[in-house]
Amino acid sequence: MDFSIKACDWTKGTTNVFLTGKSDCIVIGVFESQTLSGAGLEIDEATKGLITRVVKAGDMQGKSGTTVFLHEVSGIGASRVLLVGCGKQDAFGQKAYNDAARAAWRAILGTKIGQVTFTLAQLPIKERTAEWGVRAAILALRTETYQFTQMKSKPDPAKRALKRVVFSVDTVDEKAAKIAAKEGEALANGLDLARDLGNLPGNVCTPTYLADTAKTLAKDWKLKVEVLGQKQLEALKMGAFLSVTRGSAQPPQFIVLQHQGAGQKAAPVVLVGKGITFDSGGISLKPGDSMDEMKYDMCGAASVFGTLRAVAELGLKINVVGIVPTCENMPSGTATKPGDIVTSMSGQTIEVLNTDAEGRLILCDALTYAERFKPAAVIDIATLTGACVIALGHHNSGLFAKDDALAGELLDASREAVDPAWRLPLDDEYQEQLKSNFADMANIGGRPAGSVTAACFLSRFTEAYPWAHLDIAGTAWKSGAAKGATGRPVPLLTQFLIDRAQLS
Known part of the structure; x- marks a missing residue:
């Protein structure tokens, strides 16, 4: 599986590569407050208020670990958007982040999605950094995909079609996030x-x-x-x-x-x-x-x-x-x-x-x-x-x-x-x-x-x-x-x- 890092400031409109770049799915976090910011706000504007309408309809309330797929999305390069509930924003620490990341991966691994843009590491995680979020997300994904099939005569089919994940981080976090991605892969291999x-x-x-x-x-x-x-x-x-x-x-x-x-x-x-x-x-x-x-x-x-x-x-x-x-x-x-x-x-x-x-x-x-x-x-x-x-x-x-x-x-x-x-x-x-x-x-x-x-x-x-x-x-x-x-x-x-x- 390939992991890469791309810098993006969702508050300054420098998001063309994410909005127009081809991807099977982009992962967006939604808090219980129902107020959108960062990637969520940018994607909402590009899709003419689609996420706002889904939230107002009650299909995504932001509760921790909940997920909703939006299919055939127009206005962006990704064909699908995955909304992930992150709970209360003021309580979004390492446990809530890991719960959200695991929920996202489980939803994605149940599909044929091959390439994902992942923006959750860019959310403000209490007492943690974006590079920590990148590494934690990689470990969560590798844990979800781990299977022990060596002793089976007919191994279970692999859980994943997913081949590539692109992590969105702020420009100032790009270098540290690239190191974190390498650490995450090495840790997962160990x-x-x-x-x-x-x-x-x-x-x-x-x-x-x-x-x-x-x-x-x-x-x-x-x-x-x-x-x-x-x-x-x-x-x-x-x-x-x-x-x-x-x-x-x-x-x-x-x-x-x-x-x-x-x-x-x-x-x-x-x-x-x-x-x-x-x-x-x-x-x-x-x-x-x-x-x-x-x-x-x-x-x-x-x-x-x-x-x-x-x-x-x-x-x-x-x-x-x-x-x-x-x-x-x-x-x-x-x-x-x-x-x-x-x-x-x-x-x-x-x-x-x-x-x-x-x-x-x-x-x-x-x-x-x-x-x-x-x-x-x-x-x-x-x-x-x-x-x-x-x-x-x-x-x-x-x-x-x-x-x-x-x-x-x-x-x-x-x-x-x-x-x-x-x-x-x-x-x-x-x-x-x-x-x-x-x-x-x-x-x-x-x-x-x-x-x-x-x-x-x-x-x-x-x-x-x-x-x-x-x-x-x-x-x-x-x-x-x-x-x-x-x-x-x-x-x-x-x-x-x-x-x-x-x-x-």
């Missing part, structure tokens, strides 16, 4: 990769499959890649990671991807993604209900791959390292048992009280390995705890950080990317729940504050650098009729790295 990996079944998306995907990414985007196997992990004394792999016939893989966008001496940001390609719970077996969704336990790894793809496509001038420890967690005669004690790469010993708390065991060794890169910051991303779902539901990812500045950067990025996160506590008092009579720590801290104690466990392996943890158990996928991976938090992570790159 999201699609993360979604695809998450949606693949566990018998296809194995640890070896993830390793092969990393190698393909490296080849396609000039990244550096290294994959460590069983013997190398044993030599590194990654006893915590290897304890999770013991019950599976699938060999573990430890993947390291590097984007070198800045100088050799510039400290990298390290992203660590949990890559459990299927989580049965091990000997602490999960209930059978919805266990199929445990193929999504590698969505942290998928988000690292998706983010690195977006970063590489954008050519960000920042060094980024992606680390993905990946394996299955399965029950068998060789599997780790509750009560077993393992030694992590850091030398700290762990009493495994529950084998279904395995994500922290693979992550802790990866966090220790990250020290060798002397990172500016480390962020781990994991579908780690059901407790985070209970605490925050499916809207916000859980954010934990020892470093207030790093937490602030991530929260700012989450708001800009509309990929919400909420900071949860990491107080020392919670560490008491991890006490063990027999080892340095237990791998669980009981039911109270389960997501907090999981983060506290990880924090014990991060003394060497600024660190944050994103628990995406509630946001990485959807259940029910809309079942599927979301690709989150690729937008948050990519925005964080864009912001960092601009500061360097």
Whole structure:
């Protein structure tokens, strides 16, 4: 799909290219006030009051998310006009804008429209810019058109005939909007990769499959890649990671991807993604209900791959390292048992009280390995705890950080990317729940504050650098009729790295 930007000042009559240019449809926003401005007013005048008549007739009242097609419109180059309700103008913020954009795309994708002129990004969005509107609209469109059909013998027909979108922006916003369009496409490509990996079944998306995907990414985007196997992990004394792999016939893989966008001496940001390609719970077996969704336990790894793809496509001038420890967690005669004690790469010993708390065991060794890169910051991303779902539901990812500045950067990025996160506590008092009579720590801290104690466990392996943890158990996928991976938090992570790159 082709996206382009054209500058236009609808208040000064410099609109001939839009009024006379050939297009299948032009998208116009209408507020509940029923007063037209900008593109709406200009199109109304060119069509001799057509939009005013439709509004006065009550066919378009401006309510958020409503749409009306006007067909065979004369006086302009577009054969159709799509009116989109934007709600109250004084409440037109990012949510209302996204609702309007999604409504527009859904209406258009239900037709054979191939080329669209989109003017909604030029509306005054509270606390947001036109370039933000362009990027958000591209992401909304790509989300609406995403389909996972790789495993179907007869794939569903594609949702779209749409091939080209032209965004109308003010002249002063043109340069920034062109950058935003590129960011939107790169983000969408990264999201699609993360979604695809998450949606693949566990018998296809194995640890070896993830390793092969990393190698393909490296080849396609000039990244550096290294994959460590069983013997190398044993030599590194990654006893915590290897304890999770013991019950599976699938060999573990430890993947390291590097984007070198800045100088050799510039400290990298390290992203660590949990890559459990299927989580049965091990000997602490999960209930059978919805266990199929445990193929999504590698969505942290998928988000690292998706983010690195977006970063590489954008050519960000920042060094980024992606680390993905990946394996299955399965029950068998060789599997780790509750009560077993393992030694992590850091030398700290762990009493495994529950084998279904395995994500922290693979992550802790990866966090220790990250020290060798002397990172500016480390962020781990994991579908780690059901407790985070209970605490925050499916809207916000859980954010934990020892470093207030790093937490602030991530929260700012989450708001800009509309990929919400909420900071949860990491107080020392919670560490008491991890006490063990027999080892340095237990791998669980009981039911109270389960997501907090999981983060506290990880924090014990991060003394060497600024660190944050994103628990995406509630946001990485959807259940029910809309079942599927979301690709989150690729937008948050990519925005964080864009912001960092601009500061360097």
